[in-house]
Amino acid sequence: MSVTTGFNWRALIGFQLSWFALVLWQQWALLPVALYWLYGVWRLAKAERIAVLLILLLGIGIDALLVQFAVLQFAGSNLLPLWLLMLWAVFALAAVEFMAKVLTRPWLAALLGASGGPLSYWGGAALSGGALQFPLQLWSALILVVVWALIAIALGQSRRFYVKAG
Numbered sequence: 001m002s003v004t005t006g007f008n009w010r011a012l013i014g015f016q017l018s019w020f021a022l023v024l025w026q027q028w029a030l031l032p033v034a035l036y037w038l039y040g041v042w043r044l045a046k047a048e049r050i051a052v053l054l055i056l057l058l059g060i061g062i063d064a065l066l067v068q069f070a071v072l073q074f075a076g077s078n079l080l081p082l083w084l085l086m087l088w089a090v091f092a093l094a095a096v097e098f099m100a101k102v103l104t105r106p107w108l109a110a111l112l113g114a115s116g117g118p119l120s121y122w123g124g125a126a127l128s129g130g131a132l133q134f135p136l137q138l139w140s141a142l143i144l145v146v147v148w149a150l151i152a153i154a155l156g157q158s159r160r161f162y163v164k165a166g
Helices: 009-042 046-068 082-102 106-127 137-163
Strands: none
Touching: 009 082, 009 106, 046 082, 046 137, 082 137, 106 137
């Protein structure tokens, strides 16, 4: 069911709107974003659905580790908030629908990941009303740069496992 020709503008716009809604309104945005996510997953082929679920689980695991090592902190909790879990869900969908296609060259993936990932966290922290914080400040930033460079490389290289050749 997945469309492989042209750029997936619905996925880009849907991801950006979901990101802003979740960061700004957090729990209030869960239902509409979950409905968007279900629609997007429904349109994917089986291998792509599996990739979305694996990216989602790995992303949650990575952020849970970042919280445990005090790279990230969420106000009032040592657990990841529901809105961040949903953010990982829409990120995983966007990664499969369009991001991984751009990240097939490792050097470009590392550059885009090292800049885009941390900027999303910093922007999210600024817009979240204090829900997301960086207790280690500079160290948090440097760790996020490295982690997101590696995530982006992995996303680009893993694409071959769920996209049909041809």
